[in-house]
Amino acid sequence: MDFLTQIINGLGQGSIYALVALGYSMVYGITQLINFAHGDIIMVGAYTTYVMLIMAGTPLWAAILAAVLFCAVVGVIIEQVAYQRLLNKNAPRISLLITAIGVSMLLQNLYQLIFKSDAKSVSNVLPSFPIPVGPLEISSVTLITIVTSVLVMLLLQILVKKTRIGKAMRATSEDAGAAKLMGISSRNTIAFTFAIGSGLAAIGAVLYCGAYPQITPYMGSMLGLKAFVAAVLGGIGSIPGAMIGGILIGVAESLTKALGWSQITDAVVFGILILVLLVKPAGLLGRNIKEKV
C-alpha cells in the first residue's frame, strides 16, 4: 500500500520535473543551448504566485495567468538580451553556457535583493484534502498536479504536432538553415520556444508551491538541476523524452524515500545522470548525434 502511495507521490513530483524539463529540452532542440537559467524561471514563477496570491490577494486563476505571462516575458527578454547575439554569431557553446550561468546568478541575486533571502511561505495555493482511492489516500494536491501536467503536456503535443508554429519549431530544430530558406523566421521561432518553455516552468512553479509552500530565491537551482537530469535521461531535445524523464526521476526519488533512504535522494538522482551519460548518453529517446571532432 505504502509502496503504491509513494509511486503516486512520485508521479506528482515527476510531472513537475517533466514540465520544467520540457523547457530545457525544447530550447536545446532548437538552439543547442543548455539554458541553466531555466531553473530560476521556476523561482520567478513562484515569486509571481506569491506576489499575486499572498501580497495582492488575487484568486488562484489570476495568479497562474500572471505567473505564466510574466515568466514567458522574462524568458523572451533573457533570450533577446543575453543569448540572441551569441546565437546569431554562432558563438561557441561554452560561451552560451557561461552566459546562462551568469543569467541564473543575476536572477537569484535580483530576487534576493527585492524579496530578501529568507523563505517566504505560500500556503494553500491548491486546495488540500485527502481523496480516498480504493484502499489508498491520495492528496488532492498530488492529483491536481498530475492532472494539470497531463493536460498541459497534451496541449503542448497539439501545439508542436499540429500547428504552424509547432511545425516551424520542428523544422528549425532539424535544420535551422533550411528552415530559414523555407521562409521561417528563426528569430521568432526561438523567442516563441523560450516563451513556451518559461510558461511551462511557471505552471510547474505554481504546482510546486502547492506541494512545498516555501519559496526562496535559490529554490530554482536544485529543482532546475533535477529537471535537467530528467531532460538528459529522456534524451535532451526530445519532447516525449522530457516527459518520461521527469516522471522517472520523480518516481525514483519517492521510491528512494519509501525505502527509508531519504538522505540520499539527491545522490540517486545525480547517480542516474552519471549512469545515463556512461551507458546511453543520447538518453532514452534522444537522437544520436555524431559530434564532429
Added chain:
Amino acid sequence: MAVLEAENLSIVFGGLHAVDDVHFSLEKEQIMGLIGPNGAGKTTVFNLLTGVYTPTTGQIKLEGQSILGKKTHQITRMGIARTFQNIRLFKDMTVLDNVRVAMNQKMKYSAAAGIFSLPSYWREEAEVEEKALELLSVFHLEDHASDRAKNLPYGQQRKLEIARALAAEPKVLLLDEPAAGMNPTETAELMETIELIRSRFHISILLIEHDMSFVMEICEHLVVLDYGRIIASGSPEEIRSNPKVIAAYLGGE
C-alpha cells in the same frame, strides 16, 4: 522585364574572391543554367541570392526591388526559394509536413487558436493541407504523404525538396544540382518535371548542374563561372563551342 537581376556581384572571404563581378538577368519563365568546374563559386552565388551571405559589393533585384540587407526568411517570402546540393529535408517530419512547413508564412491563425483548435485553425490548416496534397500529386508523391521524409528513396527525396521549395510560392526557383546522383531514367524524368513546373507555376528557374547533357537540353541560357568570374554566357550552342569554357573544363591554356 527581368525577374531576377544580379549586378557586379562580388563576395570576398579573407583574400579570396569567391564570386567576382558576376552579373546576369533571369527573364520571366526562363530556365537558366549556372555551370562551371568545382569550386567555381556557383553555390556561393545561390547563397548570395538567398541572403545566406551578404555580398561585398553589387546589387540583387527581384522584380526591380533590391533584396540586399533582407534576412533569408524575408527573401524567401519575397519569392526566391531553393533546393540544396546535399538534400536537406526535414527528415523526421512527414512528407506532407515538409511541404506544409514552407506554406507556414501564409497562415495567420494565432498559436492559441492552434492549441485550442479554433475554427480559424481548422479552416486554414484544411486549405493548406489541400494545397500541399495537390502539390505532392504534381510530383506523384501523394501516396507517400504520411511517410517520414527520410524513408523516401533518393530520387523522390529530390522531388520532395523541389515540391517543398515550390510550396513557398516562389517567383524564382533555385535548384542546386537537381540531377546529382540520378540515373539516366531519373534524369530524363527530372527534365520533364522541371519543364512542367515552369509551365504550370509560371516561374523562372536558375539551376546549377554538372550533367552537361542535362544542362544543354533544358536551359535556354547559360552562365559559366570559373574562379568566381563569368568566363562566358549565352545559349547552349554558343557555350558548347566556346574555347574558354572548354579550357576551363578540360584544363589547358
